[in-house]
Amino acid sequence: MFGNLKRLLIGRPLKTTELGEQKLNKTKALAILSSDALSSVAYGPEQILLVLVTISAAAFWYSIPIGVGVLILLLALILSYRQIIFAYPHGGGAYVVSKENLGKYPGLVAGGSLLVDYILTVAVSVSAGTDAITSAFPGLHGYTVEIAVTFVLLITLLNLRGVTESASVLAYPVYLFVLALFILIGAGLYQIVTGGISPDLHSPLGTPVAGVSLFLLLRAFASGSSALTGVEAISNAIPNFKAPAPSNAARTLAAMGLLLALLFSGIVFLAYYYGVTPKAEVTVVSQIAEHTFGRNFMYYFIQGTTALILILAANTGYSAFPLLAVNLAKDKFIPRMFTVRGDRLGYSNGILFLGALSILLIIMFHGQTEQLIPLYAVGVFIPFTLSQTGMILKWIRHKPNGWVTKLIINSIGALISLTVSVMFFLTKFAQVWPVLIFLPLIIFAFHRIKKHYEAVGDQLRLTTCEEAVPIEGNVMILPVAGITHVVEHSINYAKSLDVDQIIAVYIPFEREDEAIFVEKWNKWMPDIRLVTLHSPYRSILQPLMKFIDTVERKARESSYQVTVIIPQFIPKKGWHNILHNQTSFTIRAALLFRKDVIVTTVPYHLKK
Numbered sequence: 001m002f003g004n005l006k007r008l009l010i011g012r013p014l015k016t017t018e019l020g021e022q023k024l025n026k027t028k029a030l031a032i033l034s035s036d037a038l039s040s041v042a043y044g045p046e047q048i049l050l051v052l053v054t055i056s057a058a059a060f061w062y063s064i065p066i067g068v069g070v071l072i073l074l075l076a077l078i079l080s081y082r083q084i085i086f087a088y089p090h091g092g093g094a095y096v097v098s099k100e101n102l103g104k105y106p107g108l109v110a111g112g113s114l115l116v117d118y119i120l121t122v123a124v125s126v127s128a129g130t131d132a133i134t135s136a137f138p139g140l141h142g143y144t145v146e147i148a149v150t151f152v153l154l155i156t157l158l159n160l161r162g163v164t165e166s167a168s169v170l171a172y173p174v175y176l177f178v179l180a181l182f183i184l185i186g187a188g189l190y191q192i193v194t195g196g197i198s199p200d201l202h203s204p205l206g207t208p209v210a211g212v213s214l215f216l217l218l219r220a221f222a223s224g225s226s227a228l229t230g231v232e233a234i235s236n237a238i239p240n241f242k243a244p245a246p247s248n249a250a251r252t253l254a255a256m257g258l259l260l261a262l263l264f265s266g267i268v269f270l271a272y273y274y275g276v277t278p279k280a281e282v283t284v285v286s287q288i289a290e291h292t293f294g295r296n297f298m299y300y301f302i303q304g305t306t307a308l309i310l311i312l313a314a315n316t317g318y319s320a321f322p323l324l325a326v327n328l329a330k331d332k333f334i335p336r337m338f339t340v341r342g343d344r345l346g347y348s349n350g351i352l353f354l355g356a357l358s359i360l361l362i363i364m365f366h367g368q369t370e371q372l373i374p375l376y377a378v379g380v381f382i383p384f385t386l387s388q389t390g391m392i393l394k395w396i397r398h399k400p401n402g403w404v405t406k407l408i409i410n411s412i413g414a415l416i417s418l419t420v421s422v423m424f425f426l427t428k429f430a431q432v433w434p435v436l437i438f439l440p441l442i443i444f445a446f447h448r449i450k451k452h453y454e455a456v457g458d459q460l461r462l463t464t465c466e467e468a469v470p471i472e473g474n475v476m477i478l479p480v481a482g483i484t485h486v487v488e489h490s491i492n493y494a495k496s497l498d499v500d501q502i503i504a505v506y507i508p509f510e511r512e513d514e515a516i517f518v519e520k521w522n523k524w525m526p527d528i529r530l531v532t533l534h535s536p537y538r539s540i541l542q543p544l545m546k547f548i549d550t551v552e553r554k555a556r557e558s559s560y561q562v563t564v565i566i567p568q569f570i571p572k573k574g575w576h577n578i579l580h581n582q583t584s585f586t587i588r589a590a591l592l593f594r595k596d597v598i599v600t601t602v603p604y605h606l607k608k
Helices: 002-010 016-022 026-042 044-052 057-087 093-102 104-136 138-160 163-193 214-228 245-274 284-293 297-312 314-330 348-364 370-398 403-427 435-460 485-495 511-524 541-557 574-579 583-591
Strands: 473-480 501-506 529-532 560-570 597-605
Touching (some): 026 163, 026 214, 026 297, 026 314, 044 057, 044 245, 044 284, 057 093, 057 245, 057 370, 093 104, 093 370, 104 297, 104 314, 104 370, 138 163, 138 297, 138 348, 163 245, 163 297, 214 245, 214 370, 284 297, 297 314, 314 348, 370 403, 370 435, 473 485, 473 541, 485 501, 485 560, 485 597, 501 511, 541 560, 541 583, 560 583, 583 597
Parallel strands (some): 473 560, 560 597
């Protein structure tokens, strides 16, 4: 039943040889891996205005030079990550660059930051998309959490079906959003050129504004730079591209940078020219669309596609998180399960883990994750800074052809990224301080996991000095609850092995039951020794474990191995299990951590 449901939801399993068919072309990759960056257009310009409005609406003209600064940073990042793509064509992005050039711990800081950031990407993006829906339909405000969780479940399920299938479905909304914003920007510019928008709605460029300081402008710049989150995703996901993967990834990155620059510039300019003031209940894009088209089809089309892109921005996390997790797992910093491909050749454990934690965040914050945006942004700019710094050291050490130009590009990117990171800590410390706690904790967890894997490897390696303990014989202990086919089947199995002694153990709660069972046993199986352990406190585990310990101590002196055989009948229907005590499971769980005891379960399948 579970298998049929899984096949229905996820699809038929794919052979490993079909992996090549799961690679992305540039068109699909642009939609899937750029959705996070492109969706930032919906809230990046708004973040600039939210800072400037603390002075006055007259300060909104500063959004234009701040927007230019964001574009310069975007250009530096695009050029920098293009270099990373060709320098590290197997993916890994900031984690691999930082680890190889700066050392293990800077690499773990970058990797840990990005893992958390991708979780925040899903939670923040889906919540923002849900807010866009509830802005258009206020009656849905009370169902924000339910709507957001439903979207996360749907995106998770879609990604479990495979990269290609999810890309085929999710590409359409992304390109619809791009089309909708280009229509909005084009229509807005047309109205401005034809005089349809009054120039009195905004203050002219260069208008003196009291109270403006360099610190405030840097704070607005840092806030606006949140529009650049997701730029690094393509460098993490190079293995998902069709060959030649590095070239295709670089072209996709350039296309994403161009689209992001055009859309961001257009929204910033229209917001300034229209004199849009950020409001809690209505987004800036919504206000621009209403100014341009009114509340008609185009308004709802733009709102709908904006909501979709915000929700689907989460898919960037689903594309990049599992691949980053694979790199960390290969280096033994997180569990090996993240390296396992699922039925559809995706890294399904990473996908499920990401979806579960994102849902947890949405529920914890009641779907209002706006306060996580600064934490989300600083989680990106820390890896930005580390990866650019790592590339600087790479060029200085190796000095390849054209290394000076590459060094300058990465130096500019590192300097601006560092400035943005510092500004986030200085201006939004109340919102970003958790990074100072969770990053050390994550790195400590990485360290402990790595130490565990190394310890396991040392102990399992055949070159270890520890000699194998010789086994001279075998003593089998068989707990029994009655004289049944289950017990008979287990005894027959034990007899088929080369064992020195089989001991059946019966644990009665009443003396009368003990005498009756001994008599029946001696008649039924006189050649098998029976030991009875009366339990006045009605415990099965305590006397059984005590007996096993006694036998094990004596067996150890003769280099004998103790094996506990657990008879277990298997009901035909799964729900029948709840009708039985599951004593065998309890015994097996108790024996699992006994160092020198082997546990064998002998199943007996019931026919009805």
